[in-house]
Amino acid sequence: xxxxxxxxxxxxxxxxxxxxxxxxxxxxxxxxxxxxxxxxxxxxxxxxxxxxxxxxxxxxxxxxxxxxxxxxxxxxxxxxxxxxxxxxxxxxxxxxxxxxxxxxxxxxxxxxxxxxxxxxxxxxxxxxxxx
Numbered sequence: 001x002x003x004x005x006x007x008x009x010x011x012x013x014x015x016x017x018x019x020x021x022x023x024x025x026x027x028x029x030x031x032x033x034x035x036x037x038x039x040x041x042x043x044x045x046x047x048x049x050x051x052x053x054x055x056x057x058x059x060x061x062x063x064x065x066x067x068x069x070x071x072x073x074x075x076x077x078x079x080x081x082x083x084x085x086x087x088x089x090x091x092x093x094x095x096x097x098x099x100x101x102x103x104x105x106x107x108x109x110x111x112x113x114x115x116x117x118x119x120x121x122x123x124x125x126x127x128x129x130x131x
Contacts, residue, residue: 002035004048008118012127017045018118024079025051033099040100043096046121051095 019040023031033049037051040047094114098104109117 003077004039006048008121010122010125011081011118015125016043017042018121019045019047019100021051021099021101025053037100045088045100046098049097049099053093115117121130 004019005022006018007016008018008020009016021031021033021036028051031049031051033047036047063117091110092108092109094109095106096109096114096117097106
């Protein structure tokens with residue numbers, strides 16, 4: 001069994017347009033995403049491996065009222081709230097790597113740069129294909 005940490009979808013047609021595996025960045029170079037990549041291929045959408053720098057994340061999770069010792073910040077069920085607060089940070093917080101349709105290079109970016117990419121993906125999506 002796996003969990004899907006991040007699913008971006010079209011608000012117009014409700015189709016998923018991006019899948020993501022979100023990982024606390026502790027310097028590791030890899031996170032298994034084989035099933036995620038297969039699901040993305042089946043859906044014909046991209047998938048990303050998203051590493052988030054830990055220290056700013058832990059601070060935000062604590063500000064949200066969670067005990068960072070007992071509730072892992074990336075599985076707390078409040079990722080959307082966390083995303084909205086991350087955009088205020090100007091420093092690079094994310095390492096992003098495309099894992100589908102093929103493996104891409106790792107890119108370091110700020111949350112704002114990441115959100116700009118998400119907006120671009122929305123812009124490339126054909127809303128008329130929805131169910």
